[in-house]
Amino acid sequence: MLQQRMTGAEIVLKALVDQGVEVVFGYPGGAVLPLYDALFKQNRIRHVLTRHEQAAVHAAEGYARSTGKVGVVLVTSGPGATNAVTGLLDALLDSVPLVCLSGQVPTQLIGTDAFQEADTTGITRPCTKHNYLVKDVETLAGVMHEAFHVARTGRPGPVVVDLPKNVQVAEGTYVQAEEVRHKSYRPRVKGDAAQIEKAVALMASAKRPVFYCGGGVVNSGPAACAALAELVRDTGYPITLTLQGLGAFPASDKQFLGMLGMHGTYEANLAMHGCDVMVAIGARFDDRVTGRIDGFAPNAQIVHVDVDAASINKNVRADVAIVGDAGSVIADMHAAWRARDARPDAEALTLWWRQIDTWRARKCLAYGQSDTIIKPQYAIERLYQLTRDRETFITTEVGQHQMWAAQHFHFDRPLHWMTSGGLGTMGYGFPAALGVQIAHPESLVVCIAGEASFMMNMQEIATAVQYGLAAKVFILNNSYMGMVRQWQELLHGSRYSESRTEALPDIVKLADAFGCTGLVVDKPADLDATIRRMIDTPGPVLVDVRVDPDENCFPMIPSGATHDNMLLGELVGGRGPAVTEAGKGLV
Amino acid sequence: MRGDIVNAIETSETHTIAVLVDNEAGVLGRVIGLFSGRGYNIESLTVSEVDHRERLSRINIVTTGTPMVIEQIKAQLGRLVPVHRVRDLTADGPSVQRELALVKVASTGERRVESLRIADIFRARVVDSTNESFVFEIVGKTGKLDAFIRLMEPLGLVDVSRTGVAAISRGAESL
Ligand SMILES: Cc1cc2nc3c(=O)[nH]c(=O)nc-3n(C[C@H](O)[C@H](O)[C@H](O)COP(=O)(O)OP(=O)(O)OC[C@H]3O[C@@H](n4cnc5c(N)ncnc54)[C@H](O)[C@@H]3O)c2cc1C
Ligand SMILES: Cc1ncc(C[n+]2csc(CCOP(=O)(O)OP(=O)(O)O)c2C)c(N)n1
Ligand SMILES: [Mg+2]
Numbered sequence: 001m002l003q004q005r006m007t008g009a010e011i012v013l014k015a016l017v018d019q020g021v022e023v024v025f026g027y028p029g030g031a032v033l034p035l036y037d038a039l040f041k042q043n044r045i046r047h048v049l050t051r052h053e054q055a056a057v058h059a060a061e062g063y064a065r066s067t068g069k070v071g072v073v074l075v076t077s078g079p080g081a082t083n084a085v086t087g088l089l090d091a092l093l094d095s096v097p098l099v100c101l102s103g104q105v106p107t108q109l110i111g112t113d114a115f116q117e118a119d120t121t122g123i124t125r126p127c128t129k130h131n132y133l134v135k136d137v138e139t140l141a142g143v144m145h146e147a148f149h150v151a152r153t154g155r156p157g158p159v160v161v162d163l164p165k166n167v168q169v170a171e172g173t174y175v176q177a178e179e180v181r182h183k184s185y186r187p188r189v190k191g192d193a194a195q196i197e198k199a200v201a202l203m204a205s206a207k208r209p210v211f212y213c214g215g216g217v218v219n220s221g222p223a224a225c226a227a228l229a230e231l232v233r234d235t236g237y238p239i240t241l242t243l244q245g246l247g248a249f250p251a252s253d254k255q256f257l258g259m260l261g262m263h264g265t266y267e268a269n270l271a272m273h274g275c276d277v278m279v280a281i282g283a284r285f286d287d288r289v290t291g292r293i294d295g296f297a298p299n300a301q302i303v304h305v306d307v308d309a310a311s312i313n314k315n316v317r318a319d320v321a322i323v324g325d326a327g328s329v330i331a332d333m334h335a336a337w338r339a340r341d342a343r344p345d346a347e348a349l350t351l352w353w354r355q356i357d358t359w360r361a362r363k364c365l366a367y368g369q370s371d372t373i374i375k376p377q378y379a380i381e382r383l384y385q386l387t388r389d390r391e392t393f394i395t396t397e398v399g400q401h402q403m404w405a406a407q408h409f410h411f412d413r414p415l416h417w418m419t420s421g422g423l424g425t426m427g428y429g430f431p432a433a434l435g436v437q438i439a440h441p442e443s444l445v446v447c448i449a450g451e452a453s454f455m456m457n458m459q460e461i462a463t464a465v466q467y468g469l470a471a472k473v474f475i476l477n478n479s480y481m482g483m484v485r486q487w488q489e490l491l492h493g494s495r496y497s498e499s500r501t502e503a504l505p506d507i508v509k510l511a512d513a514f515g516c517t518g519l520v521v522d523k524p525a526d527l528d529a530t531i532r533r534m535i536d537t538p539g540p541v542l543v544d545v546r547v548d549p550d551e552n553c554f555p556m557i558p559s560g561a562t563h564d565n566m567l568l569g570e571l572v573g574g575r576g577p578a579v580t581e582a583g584k585g586l587v
Numbered sequence: 588m589r590g591d592i593v594n595a596i597e598t599s600e601t602h603t604i605a606v607l608v609d610n611e612a613g614v615l616g617r618v619i620g621l622f623s624g625r626g627y628n629i630e631s632l633t634v635s636e637v638d639h640r641e642r643l644s645r646i647n648i649v650t651t652g653t654p655m656v657i658e659q660i661k662a663q664l665g666r667l668v669p670v671h672r673v674r675d676l677t678a679d680g681p682s683v684q685r686e687l688a689l690v691k692v693a694s695t696g697e698r699r700v701e702s703l704r705i706a707d708i709f710r711a712r713v714v715d716s717t718n719e720s721f722v723f724e725i726v727g728k729t730g731k732l733d734a735f736i737r738l739m740e741p742l743g744l745v746d747v748s749r750t751g752v753a754a755i756s757r758g759a760e761s762l
Contacts, residue, residue, distance in 0.1 A: 121613060122613075122616070125613075125616065125617060125620050126620055126624050130667075130668040133612065133613070150668055154666075155666075182668075183609065183671065184608075184669060184670060184671040185668045308662075308666060309662040309665060309666070310659060310663050310665070312662070313658055313659070314655075314659055317655065
């Protein structure tokens with residue numbers, strides 16, 4: 001094999017090309033100038049300049065989450081790297097594959113408090129799946145390939161490669177990806193056959209089964225989601241999805257119970273509480289999902305499939321644990337189900353569905369409609385109805401609007417829903433939408449935002465305008481940090497401490513100042529026309545949707561409560577139990 | 588009831604875990620960061636390169652936790668990229684555990700003689716001596732070292748240096 005000598009910066013660029021990278025989101029600075037110079041001299045890789053490094057990471061997340069590819073970020077040393085930290089942790093908690101390249105001071109200056117020096121590998125160790133500090137240019141190509149391998153395989157996650165400036169300019173040898181083999185990192189793909197057999201036997205014996213699936217199935221890919229749908233339909237069992245799992249199974253299917261958890265549906269949560277067999281696939285029993293853990297699914301035998309052994313038995317003990325990739329294990333489960341010619345107890349299943357239908361009949365997502373003020377739920381419902389005939393990608397910010405989006409926008413396909421679940425990062429949604437739009441230039445991309453969250457990364461309007469990214473920001477403006485206000489109402493005697501969003505900018509003028517379109521709507525009667533205008537207007541559009549400031553998001557399982565203790569909206573039976581003192585101490 | 592299961596396994600256990608890792612920069616930081624970040628206990632931790640050709644280090648960790656936490660610790664260690672193997676020496680059959688301590692006792696007269704007599708019983712060796720002090724070297728299980736050190740306290744104990752536990756499974760099998 002002919003040895004290729006080149007500079008460290010060129011090695012990085014070549015590795016990116018060989019890894020199939022098309023776009024890098026970043027922000028320049030002194031410690032990455034050689035990399036930016038190498039970028040300048042080539043035309044294979046596109047660079048998208050965001051206006052803040054955090055936004056670069058979220059944009060890369062949006063890109064990754066909507067394509068299944070690895071998102072790539074490039075930031076400078078010191079403040080560039082520290083600005084990226086929130087995005088990295090966000091990607092870690094939501095299992096998003098990223099490679100973040102950061103500049104570093106030259107190796108001989110490391111440890112001297114040099115200008116813009118930060119201990120980036122130290123700071124990002126708990127915020128990444130893995131990180132590298134490359135001190136020798138001869139290891140650089142290998143590290144680059146390994147970084148992509150680690151980011152995309154197993155449980156996906158962010159990987160940082162810290163690149164001292166002298167390594168970027170030093171000459172080294174390029175090696176191909178095929179020549180790199182890691183010594184110890186071998187994520188497990190195939191599930192244990194005996195455990196799968198046990199799981200299927202348990203499933204076949206169930207009287208009140210439920211599938212509880214999550215982001216891991218989405219991570220595994222569209223094929224895994226299709227395989228899940230086949231298995232679920234073959235069994236005839238009900239299925240619920242986590243916030244991160246939405247789209248892994250078609251929302252329009254009658255076996256779908258909706259999202260579960262803190263703001264999940266009545267039927268999903270009661271099915272979880274009442275089930276005798278729970279099949280958890282690619283879901284991590286997050287506290288937003290389980291509620292009070294010692295009262296969680298009290299009579300269930302639990303099958304848990306996860307690619308990460310550390311997700312199993314972390315919060316809830318599994319009766320049958322299967323470590324492996326969701327797609328592979330689902331296929332094996334289905335094969336075992338067919339081989340066994342499993343016939344579930346039809347009578348029990350009919351009773352179970354009848355029970356579920358009575359829960360469904362509560363229509364827990366119903367809300368009081370108004371013809372004078374826009375209800376936030378209604379705004380999302382109309383957005384869904386007016387966009388459902390085209391390919392639409394939705395991102396969200398964090399807060400009530402995020403939960404209403406999860407409840408009232410329905411996803412039949414995976415990879416069309418991007419939201420910050422694990423870290424709950426306000427400021428995620430808008431830059432994420434720009435990353436999605438880069439990946440899908442012809443599709444409609446809408447960020448469903450809250451006015452407070454939007455302000456956390458609104459400088460990215462400039463990015464949208466510069467690159468002509470037509471992403472739309474649909475701001476449910478309730479002039480409150482609504483989710484905070486809701487908790488203050490329920491837990492702290494309606495003392496709305498610092499949760500009003502005062503001094504908001506005029507969104508129309510703001511858009512105008514940046515050179516894009518701004519719209520405002522405050523009457524239910526004008527909503528449809530405004531949404532249509534938003535869709536039909538080329539380029540980025542900001543829409544200020546003035547919604548009812550007092551609306552709360554229900555159902556809600558208050559902190560410290562179990563699934564059968566839900567708070568419902570007034571329209572559907574009103575209040576449930578009060579929050580306990582112990583619950584107030586929880587998040 | 589699930590709650591009963593949770594309660595039944597809430598009792599804390601002490602486990603010795605051996606971890607084989609690539610001896611690369613920062614690897615110990617990853618392991619220690621994992622323990623501090625997730626609130627796990629470290630009772631003892633030893634680390635040294637054990638395979639110079641492959642540059643592999645062995646880390647022995649003594650930790651306490653409920654069975655569920657111990658299982659988490661092993662799974663979390665296992666997912667660190669530079670980790671090759673994780674083995675629970677407490678759960679996976681009998682093992683040998685040894686620790687070395689250097690114990691300095693400064694005293695004269697009757698107490699000095701008494702310290703020497705106890706050292707003899709514990710098979711501790713004198714590795715340094717002046718007119719008013721001894722340094723004892725003692726090897727054994729953690730409990731034996733604890734007992735020895737306790738007995739030295741009234742006899743002029745001034746300084747202790749311990750290695751932490753090195754452990755290995757019994758029998759022919761390797762890590
Ligand atoms: C304000 C707010 C409210 C929220 N309320 C809710 C709520 O009501 N309901 C809700 O569900 N969430 C809610 N969340 C989100 C919640 O915090 C978690 O992010 C979410 O529940 C986690 O989803 P998940 O279990 O699917 O796991 P993810 O975080 O998506 O993790 C995926 C799991 O699958 C595994 N995995 C990854 N890849 C694979 C693979 N290829 N094969 C197999 N396994 C794989 C991973 O190891 C991991 O265990 C809320 C968040 C916010 C910010
Ligand atoms: C960076 C960050 N800071 C603080 C929070 C806590 N928080 C969660 S929701 C929320 C309010 C969000 O307000 P808005 O964006 O207007 O959404 P709404 O709830 O009103 O729909 C806050 C402050 C957070 N999630 N992220
Ligand atoms: Mg708001």
